[in-house]
Amino acid sequence: DVKVTQSSRYLVKRTGEKVFLECVQDMDHENMFWYRQDPGLGLRLIYFSYDVKMKEKGDIPEGYSVSREKKERFSLILESASTNQTSMYLCASRRGHDTEAFFGQGTRLTVV
Amino acid sequence: AQSVSQHNHHVILSEAASLELGCNYSYGGTVNLFWYVQYPGQHLQLLLKYFSGDPLVKGIKGFEAEFIKSKFSFNLRKPSVQWSDTAEYFCAVKTNAGKSTFGDGTTLTVKP
Numbered sequence: 621d622v623k624v625t626q627s628s629r630y631l632v633k634r635t636g637e638k639v640f641l642e643c644v645q646d647m648d649h650e651n652m653f654w655y656r657q658d659p660g661l662g663l664r665l666i667y668f669s670y671d672v673k674m675k676e677k678g679d680i681p682e683g684y685s686v687s688r689e690k691k692e693r694f695s696l697i698l699e700s701a702s703t704n705q706t707s708m709y710l711c712a713s714r715r716g717h718d719t720e721a722f723f724g725q726g727t728r729l730t731v732v
Numbered sequence: 733a734q735s736v737s738q739h740n741h742h743v744i745l746s747e748a749a750s751l752e753l754g755c756n757y758s759y760g761g762t763v764n765l766f767w768y769v770q771y772p773g774q775h776l777q778l779l780l781k782y783f784s785g786d787p788l789v790k791g792i793k794g795f796e797a798e799f800i801k802s803k804f805s806f807n808l809r810k811p812s813v814q815w816s817d818t819a820e821y822f823c824a825v826k827t828n829a830g831k832s833t834f835g836d837g838t839t840l841t842v843k844p
Contacts, residue, residue: 624775651830660741662822662836663776670830678831710776717830720766723776 623647624724626711632730639698641727643711651714652694653721654678654686656707663710669694701731734759736825738835745813746843753808753838755823765806766824766832767797776822782806793817815844 627642645652651670655663655678665678667686675686683705687695694713698705708728712721739754757763767779780791787799797808806823823835 653832655834660836662736662738663824663834665831665833668831676831679833712776717826717828720778720781721832722778723768725775 624711624713624722626724626727628727629725630728632732633701635702635731637701639701641696641709643694643724644692645713646692648691649713649715652688653712654696655710655712657710658707666696703731706731734825734827734833736823736833736835738823738838740838742839744841744843747815748812751810751813753821755806755835757804757825759825759827762828764826765799767808768822768824769819771819813842815842818842
């Protein structure tokens with residue numbers, strides 16, 4: 621059973637703080653993704669990674685960066701959190717190109 | 733760039749009613765198509781997928797979807813909904829480049 625674990629369910633951070641969201645998957649998947657989910661906007665891709673130390677920008681990368689030092693872990697970094705980054709953040713992983721994605725429980729981040 | 737359009741943002745049905753949720757995408761090449769479901773308080777999970785072959789695909793819990801290539805559509809159907817189908821439903825399209833694009837989501841409320 622694939623498990624994608626996000627380190628926090630809820631986070632509250634102050635404007636300007638550096639924020640780390642961690643995601644770990646236990647099925648040796650090559651591909652990992654970070655999305656944000658906002659009401660009425662669905663899921664929007666922030667960054668994705670096809671392999672260790674590789675990263676690609678998604679549709680809304682501004683204000684975010686990522687790190688993939690190990691295959692199982694994909695971190696999303698908010699260099700200087702802003703209130704418009706208040707959202708639900710979803711991590712996903714996928715084995716290859718021709719499979720479905722498996723999602724974590726999500727991290728609800730509030731920036732005050 | 734590919735895009736996904738879900739026609740209804742909120743659908744309200746009574747139990748035993750039939751369901752059809754629309755999904756259209758814009759991309760001229762080969763696609764993989766997915767429907768994901770998010771039950772209240774739970775993570776996103778796969779409902780069904782289409783990669784190739786029979787354009788009518790069956791998923792879990794009695795759901796099915798039909799891929800109509802000429803219409804760029806992948807509508808989700810269920811003949812008789814249950815209260816437990818109350819959830820948010822997302823259509824997603826993945827192209828050969830590997831990136832998935834999600835629709836805005838449709839919230840289904842089933843009244844008992």
